[in-house]
Amino acid sequence: MSGRSPAAMRKKVLLMGRSGAGKTSMRSIIFANLIARETSRLSATLDVEYSTVRFMGDLVLNIWDCGGQEVFLESYFEAERDSIFRDVAILIYVFDIKSAEVEKEFINYERCIKAISRDGQDARVFCLVHKMDVVPPERRKVVFHAKESEIISRSRGLDTRCYPTSIWDETLYKAWSSIVYALVPNVEALGLALSGLADACDADEVVLFEKATFLVVSSRTRRSHRDKHRFEKMSNIVKQLKLACMGSASHLDSVQIANSRFRAILVPLTATTIVMIVTPRPGPAAGLCLLNAAVARPEFDRILLHSAEGGGAAAAASAAAPVAASEAGAPADGVGASAAADAEDSFRQDAAGGDHAVPAMSH
């Protein structure tokens, strides 16, 4: 990994909500590898806790975790108003569904919205309706939608998105994936490169995860899937495994899972990302996917490291490169294992010959 771009993109993320709403808990689970049940040991946040998270190489999130006790709130809106609400890229407001003082929470929310819009900046607002696990499963949808419509009506027309969350299931990953998706630069180039990889592997879908958080950064689906929540479920599942590995004093490297219908391969792609390639079975051999991931690696490196320089056009052009492999991969579609083996063989020759897939990637 040569020259990391010096022009890191800093984004200020404001985390607000009443005391005990779960702001620090969710931040710790997503960014600090805490397990859900360990969050009961966190103590209340006093004043503002700053943390800096490097996400996908160039993107630096400055997270301002604002303690939610009354005393601090007053100073946020008065004395510290300018420093707190200046240059906010994203406001995350956490609503505690267990809260007894609903109206008070909304009043504080409106004050935040007001402070943010007064500065005339185009901050995005994400509202997390948190601790949904205390609501019986059959009522969750109703409870959330009621809350959501009230939030929207009190957001002064600002672009506001609401997500139901709980630290106990994948909903937390859903919400935070959406948040970082709003921040990651060059998503189009990433998406194009993923398309190329997906085509080359004849994959059902390809998903790009950030390595440390396992949040979904981008994805491409070539064959539809009924489960809309599968990505965040994958985030949750693999992150649990990752944490378990860390408990055993090592780090997760790669995962391959298959049965008679599918094969899913998770391998490190760049230094900060992991790619998941899902292929049908019978279908392309695992080796094809692994090779294609290896071939695509420099391209993704380039997109991610030079994202600040806006290399969109170049990325679009070179995303065609891994498609070279798809000529080999195509015959495997829907055919048995022998075809897959053939396909793999011919691709391996390509790779060994080294003259047409690989250099195209590296310009």
Added chain:
Amino acid sequence: MAHGSGLQRPLLDRELSGGGYGGHGDGMPHGGLGDDAPDFDASILTDSPPVSAAAAFSSPGWDATSADSSRRPIILIAGPRRSGKTSIHHVVFHKLSPHETMFLGSTAAAIPELISHNELFQFEVWDLPGDYALTGEIRLDDGSTYTTEDALRRCGALLFVVDAQEGVDDDAAELLRDIGRRVAAHAPGLAVDVLIHKIDGDALQSPEARLEAQADVQITLGRALRDCGLGGLPVAFHASSVYDGSVYEAVSKVVQRLLPQRAAMTQMLDSFVTVCGFESAAIYDVVSKIHLARDSFARGEGTADLVGDTLDVVVDVACIYTSRGAAGQEGTEGTQEAADGAGAQASAAGEEAEEGAEPAEGDPEVDDTFQFDELTESVITLQDGHTMVLRSVGPYMALVAVSATPDVASGSRLGIVDCNVDIVRKALHGLFQGGAGLSPASKSGRPGDAAGLSGLVLPPPAGRRDSRESAAAGSINMR
């Protein structure tokens, strides 16, 4: 069923390339890259007619319910109120997420449940109401009743669950005494397994506090039993929590005692581990994460919990990706989605539509069936080189092997592993056909040389390895 081959020695790469692939023509690089391994293995390295994994799955021997219900052993779960009996039952046998056990109500009538995942794994779990001392009749939740004498006669194991945070009060000690008396009277020899549960509760954060709580329970209950002349009652203590692997470990130990084939399976795993160069290996019931047998080298301590997590991941991911829905007319749809701009995340607007569109899905975690089939496999590698290989060896049965080095999962080494897995699979199949499944422990205390062993040819002792190796090599050369 005679399996003339037993486990095979791992063959060096050059031996395989020298002739092993010749018969198959295509020269397909095998192992991590290969797709459909089993057929190839069986035909090359065993001289008995190959039984493909699929055939083993569908043969009638697998799903015929062997023992009539009255012979199926019962595992009774007793203990004071709110000690965690139903939680254990639901987490282990229903895969309930641990934190959701908070929603479970108290149990009013005993809930009998048949566990029948495969031929080997058949028993009933009776979740008894709190504070119930096995007096009078046991009322089941379907309204029927059962005399405690009958229940104890069929009882294979008795779990007594206590809350480690609460400690043991006089009532709990009295309860165990009452139960102990009934056991001594009606099922002499039956062991009582005390689960010192909720060991990782908020009140017990330090390791010292946990040890102290454990010792406390052991001393109090031991004294209580001795005081009333029940000192001879076999009692084992296990610390457990639904939040980590400990509850599976504890229940596994209990269930294994009911398994006459366990000794044979252990031997099989020992050979497998030795010939394939693994650190450890175990056979799991995938549904409950109970391990039915484990190799006896005890080298896998550090990775035991990780294996449980591996099972979870394999099952969870398979649940997501096996049922894709409309996989048929992918052509147009695929391009449509690919052309769909950024399309990575469902936008907030898309979210709305999707919420409305899937009311039928309900709560998928609870209802999802286990997508575990004969081709289920997984390889997970860690950065320090540890590699976990999971293979299906029967209905809801997985072999999980851990290696300290990554090379088992590379190239043709994995082919050797697969071929040996295939032999284990067939040997297990033989065990089920010969064996009678679980039997009440009070009757057959010795789990070893039960019926299941017949037909299984285990590898010879180390001294004779050489001749076997040449025999294996010979069978390859002949092709």
